[in-house]
Amino acid sequence: MHTISRRLAGAALAAALAVPAAVAATTSASAAPFCGITWGSSTKATSPSLLWTGRVTSARAGQHACFDRVVFDLNPGRGTLGYRVRYVSAVTSPGSGFPVPVTGGAKIQVTVNAPSTLSPSTTTFSGWRTFRQLKNIGSFEGYTDYGLGVRTRLPMRAFVVADADGGRRLVVDVAHAW
Known part of the structure; x- marks a missing residue:
């Protein structure tokens, strides 16, 4: 039973560490402007x-x-x-x-x-x-x-x-x- 708990905890820790990396990759990719356009929408x-x-x-x-x-x-x-x-x-x-x-x-x-x-x-x-x-x-x-x-x-x-x-x-x- 103790071995299963350790495996589950290890899997949860690995998943928790992977999420910020995926979010960071998504955030930096979405931060890049479309076609390099930086015009904005102001007057x-x-x-x-x-x-x-x-x-x-x-x-x-x-x-x-x-x-x-x-x-x-x-x-x-x-x-x-x-x-x-x-x-x-x-x-x-x-x-x-x-x-x-x-x-x-x-x-x-x-x-x-x-x-x-x-x-x-x-x-x-x-x-x-x-x-x-x-x-x-x-x-x-x-x-x-x-x-x-x-x-x-x-x-x-x-x-x-x-x-x-x-x-x-x-x-x-x-x-x-x-």
């Missing part, structure tokens, strides 16, 4: 006084291995292209402030500091890992707003690319996972 913005005189001419989206991307194309102009990209509880219409329904578990409001003559439109992304819907809400007093519906709140980044013809592109990437 990405420039100064609201940075304005571009060129107009938003289109919005297009693409899928990448680690993120979905939307690109806002602007024609040549003067100034500096500014933007504000942020998670919101509800996307709102510029000027009126009325809520605009956007499909997705989380919503991103994209404000491009440039005018647009594009008509309001909606693009739905079926089968995409992150994007659900993109709505061109409209332009008001030189600023253009879009609502981007995504699966859930995920890391994102935003940056501006200067084109050879003098135009600009605002790029917004949203990761597939944390």
Whole structure:
């Protein structure tokens, strides 16, 4: 009987020692960022006084291995292209402030500091890992707003690319996972 108790105690001790090692391995593996992405989900913005005189001419989206991307194309102009990209509880219409329904578990409001003559439109992304819907809400007093519906709140980044013809592109990437 005494030998069985010692064996059980030894087995329990071995199991207890193995658990922290397994937990440590899991914790360090899950701490590694998805695809090396370290963007976070906080607001990405420039100064609201940075304005571009060129107009938003289109919005297009693409899928990448680690993120979905939307690109806002602007024609040549003067100034500096500014933007504000942020998670919101509800996307709102510029000027009126009325809520605009956007499909997705989380919503991103994209404000491009440039005018647009594009008509309001909606693009739905079926089968995409992150994007659900993109709505061109409209332009008001030189600023253009879009609502981007995504699966859930995920890391994102935003940056501006200067084109050879003098135009600009605002790029917004949203990761597939944390």
